[in-house]
Amino acid sequence: MSRPPLLVVLVAVLVIALGELGGATLSQLRPATARWATARITANAPAHGLSGTPEYDDAVRERAVFTVEAGLSFFHVHAEGMGLVLFFASTLVATVVRSRVARRLLYVLLTLGALFPLGYLAYALAVVELGRDDGVALAETWVLSPLGLAAIAGLIGLAITLARPSEAR
């Protein structure tokens, strides 16, 4: 099996490493993360619609902290998965795709796609800074959707190459 370019390999290993670090942070620093998120939510009170009524504000804060933790958890599982997807898919590209231009294009798409999990970090940050709904919408529109589409396009391109023996070597 051929090896993809070093940059692609580096991104794959880095994304897996970040996924592992994210998991460790999630389990070892959960209370600290929740405290940080709560402090940021309080600092951005208007964005979260905090009203000054303790019961209502606590419920809003709890929901936002849950969303932040969910973002970090999604980051952990997606980073582990997408790092592996990039490793195996780019190895297939290096091995079977004949055209150099097609290979480069697929490497770019798959590498961008492997950065998809970073969207969940953006999601967690955006939620505390902009409020739950606006933060989720921002991360989905500007980070998760484009990077996710890149991954899908890269995999479709690889599938087409594999389905057409004339394109593969």
Added chain:
Amino acid sequence: MTTASEPAWRLPPRAVLLAAILLLLAAEVGGASMARYKLELGRWARTEMLARPAVHGLVGVRDVDERILDEALFRFDAGLRLFHMHAEGMALVVIATTTVAVTLAQGATTRRALVLLLTVGGIGYPLGYLLWSVLIPVLGVERGKTVAEWLLWLPFGAATIAALVWLSALIAVRMIRR
């Protein structure tokens, strides 16, 4: 499948591949067993917990005890599910990262150290979830977690993270030198 001008992957040692495949197998068997023997596993855990009321803080009041038992059984089940998922993922991580290490690490000592850390860390870490589940009925949720943390999660997780950071640095240096 590889042309002479292109760099090729080197396979990691057979023992590493075997360890990863065995972990994958354990994950699959674990997942299947969780589904097939869900009731039996739950019943075993419940019996063990009822035999140790002091460990779980059971007070003999049905309403209170049932809530405690439900919570512990939920964690017991979560531990098994996390073992299943982490074992599947880490087996693939071991195969991918040791392939990168044996292909790109240049010194034999560096290569061996990286392969060892990635393999031992990757195989040992998911077993922590299995240990946690087994310990929950015997030691309780929190004490079981502490034991699993110190025996498996911290040492093996740290080994994997250290090796991945080392491997990333090594690839980056190689890219800069080219």
